Amino acid sequence: MKIVTIKTPDQVIIPLQQHDGAVCDSLVSVGDIVSVGQLIGDGEFRIHSSVSGEVTAVSELPHPTGKDVLSVVIKTHDGEKSEIEPVELSTGKIRRIIREAGIVEPNGQPTLRTKGDINTIVVNGTNTWDLSSSEALMLDHPSKIVYGLKALMETVGAKKAFIIIELGSEALHVMRTETIPDSNIKVIATPRYYPPGTENTLAKKFAKKKVPRGSTPEDRGVIVSSIAAMKAIYDALCDGEPMIKKVVTVAGAVGSPRDVLVDIGAPIGHVIKECGGCSGTPVKIIVNGAIPGAAQYSDEVPVIKTTTGILVQTESNIEREPPAPCINCAWCVDECPIGLMPHLLYGYADSAQFDKCAELYIGDCVECGMCAYVCPSKLPLVQIIRYGKHGVAEMEASE
């Protein structure tokens, strides 16, 4: 087994917002005793307790996205976790089950957004840079993933599905073997492909459906989903387990980097400790990947449903080279998955020409970070583009 299950922490912090959308309502208050799998938050999505224990606080706490979010803090009973009791989920209707199990895609979206016709499902099984949780899941649970995928295909009436895996990944062979009996599921090998989070680019590239700006792949009959969601669908259908655990890649300056199965709400500091702790003095802790991820103020922030990785960096990993002027090499243009002109956005945003930024579609930038990654002048492109977006928003607001 690739994935190592780590110890349940003494206390979990479960944010009531683990998706794109409004914060859920808390169904518990301080002093309540909850059991594992119990529904504790409801709203756009459902949120369940990952442990059995006592609610010690319901308050605004640091969240991996950098803001403070209303969270439920639960002290685990005796540091021990009781067996998961299958949660009562309505049978038959998989659509309902997916909702009731609180399944969230790594990009914060629901797996199923529309009731419209779906033709194709694209499952993104690529690993990027320091993140390998998709590969680990495929190696450990190939049949469960295919089960989840088939269930989803049946529910939405999709005729075909593609599982996208990088060339050279061990999972390629495993998944190909697993899907031999299913002629409508195809495993596709792709060169290292980044960024994975942009559904529209995946829909275009693999399902051959061009998704107009401002719409989602579902509008063109495509669902773009993830390996994690397929496994979560299996867990919900077969084990009655809602989304209360997450496979997370722990990488960088830690004792034993690996993929671990973590209870949602476990502080990242706990996860790092369970992976042998930091080796060297940690300077930066990054959640969700070295390129698009977010640096964290504190190791108290919890693992949530959208967490895919934790990366620890020491001083030697950190780029401190001062930026040089843009040399117009256009590497950023070649890398931008959205087809923007990052160097122009940078120039216009830097000189506060926000009207020009808007003309160059600055709002379409998904902040994947590829432009700044490749830039030989080491320009802080994403930072300035963000500034440009704010500028455009203010400009539009004052019009």
Place this chain on the structure above:
Amino acid sequence: MTYTISPLPHVKSNESVKRVMWGTIAALLPITIAAIYLFGLPALTIILVTVIVAVVTEIVIYKAASQPITIGDGNAVLIGLLLALIMPPSVPIWVPIIGAAFAIAVPKYIFGGTGTLVFHPALVGFAFLLAAWPTLMGTGSTPNLGGFSDLFLETGAGRLVEASPALVLLGGAFVLYKKYVDRRVAFSATILLLLLMPIVGMGSQLPYVLTGGYFLGLIFLAADPVTTPATKRGRLVYGIMLAGLILIQLYFNTYFAGMCFAVLMMNVFSPLIDKNTIPKPIGGK
């Protein structure tokens, strides 16, 4: 315990402007050595002096203007080396000295420094020298690809860079692979030129184009990303237009000069092409 916060990305590729420049210089070393081998001491002198003058000029100007000195980035060295390579070995040494000083002072410094310049400095230096002292800039012979051995050692070479087409291509392959020059421009211009020449009845002149000077021009000078458009479509348009302009120039000019003027003319169009080829983001409108 608090941690460092910074905007993404948290890793960066190990390419830098410095590596791009010095990498390009390294790619030119084989042909530089071949030129010295073929032409001997004059070639060595021209190369050393031109590079040194380019570097010194840059230091002097940037000091006088109290701007940070960026010699370490290799840009002045590269400009000097490129200029030296397109000199004829017979040129009096003061000619490239003036050329190098001019190339750094006018097209590089006055037009805004690395990155924002409009014209390729080495080409401007060359054009200036050609206009001022046409006879001194002339070559004793015009190379043409007569046989297979000419690819490796062109004994009819008129300019330093023409010593060996194969070695220019070797360096070119490296910079194209590393993306230190733009692939779209280099490939579209070269392929189109080679296809069009026979079609427009200039097939017999092809051997004059399969020379070190042309390969240097098409790969290292024309495809220099600073002076080419940034949009993907724009770079293709640029390469296509360049091939057309070279064909026209070949009617009026000598081989090498024609190519240089074609590239300089295209440099003017670069911003215009960019403006008109801004892509729609994925998904279109």
